[in-house]
Amino acid sequence: MSRTLNALLTAAMLALAGCGGADDATTPTAEQGAEAAKQAAAAAKNAAGKTDVVAGPAAGKAAREPIAAPDDVAAAPEDAKKTESGLAYKVLTAGSGEQRATPTDTVKVHYTGWTTDGKMFDSSVQRGRPASFPLNRVIAGWTEGLQLMSVGEKTRFWIPEALAYQGKPGKPAGMLVFDVELLEITEAPKPPTPPADLAAAPANALKTDSGLAYTFLTKADRVGRLRPGEISLVQVHYTGWTTDGKMFDSSVQRGRPAMFPLNRVIAGWTEGLQLMTEGDSAIFWIPEELAYKGLPGKPAGMLVFQVELIKVMPTPKGGGMPVDADGKDRPDLKKEVSVAKPVTPPDGAEATPAVAK
Secondary structure, eight states, X not given: OOHHHHHHHHHHHHHHHHOOOTTTOSSOHHXXXXXXXXXXXXXXXXXXXXXXXXXXXXXXXXXXXXXXXXXXXXXXXXXXXXXXXXXXXXXXXXXXXXXXXXXXXXXXXXXXXXXXXXOEEEEXXXXXXXXXXXXXXXXXXXXXXXXXXXXXXXXXXXXXXXXXXXXXXXXXXXXXXXXXXXXXXXXXXXXXXXOTTOSSOOTXXXXXXXXXXXXXXXXXXXXXXXXXXXXXXXXEEEEEEETTSOEEEEHHHHTSOEEEEGGGBOHHHHHHGGGOOTTOEEEEEEOGGGTTTTOTTSOOSOEEEEEEEEEEEOOSSOOOEEBOTTSOBOGGGOOOOOSSSOOOOOTTOBSSOTTXX
């Protein structure tokens, strides 16, 4: 395996490790890990091993002590409100406006978290940089609680363990207390309308020997566009539904395309995207044996995906085959790719999609 592909797959695995979903993160470490690493390196260099942090969002002076826990960190006070799930909260500073976040919206916040014994375990305030994340990618207590807030509001949350990390090793245990200031809400892009033929592929759909069915929505005709091979690195936008109409994943709704090697995703994608060229969009009906094969925690049964192939990325191996306006191979148009320059994901692209193996 080339150094380029090794570096690329390492980056992809790191992204997967950080993007643990709603139960695994307070903030989306996959999206902020690189920045956090830079800040940590700079702090170590500038402070000779001492932590150089910021006391507040607008503060310009360094602070070396954790942010003190509130007096009521051990338990929610009597005047705190409580939801049916057990989440307790108290508004510290009122916000403005009527806008409320939905689970798929992205929020920007400043926050500090403590355990009930008063130990601070995380703080964007101390780092001096707000956190941004889709609301459905954090612990359940945050997903619920931040939907109650308006922009500018600062609220204290007492989040029971069942809505936090649920006793997972390496995570803060027990009830957690957060002071959260909601700075901004960015509405999620609307996902595509589900195809009319979700339950089964239509009669005019094409079908491969493996059982994969597909129809093209658009076909590009640009000479020299690329058709990917089975190990090509591709950039796509996609939305996936189960046959009962439930959307389970969408790069479109997240507002950023996904990028991945074709041999690192479910078999239906590996096969299907090799039928496409750059600029094409298609709908795939992927039988379970070409999807997740009944794996626990994954969407079950046949899956339906709407996919737009944005780009086949140049790599030393598997860079794709140029085609003519009719989609016929044109190897004479193939360009040499330098091994010396590693491929990196373009800005705003996810390293791996939910369909990763």
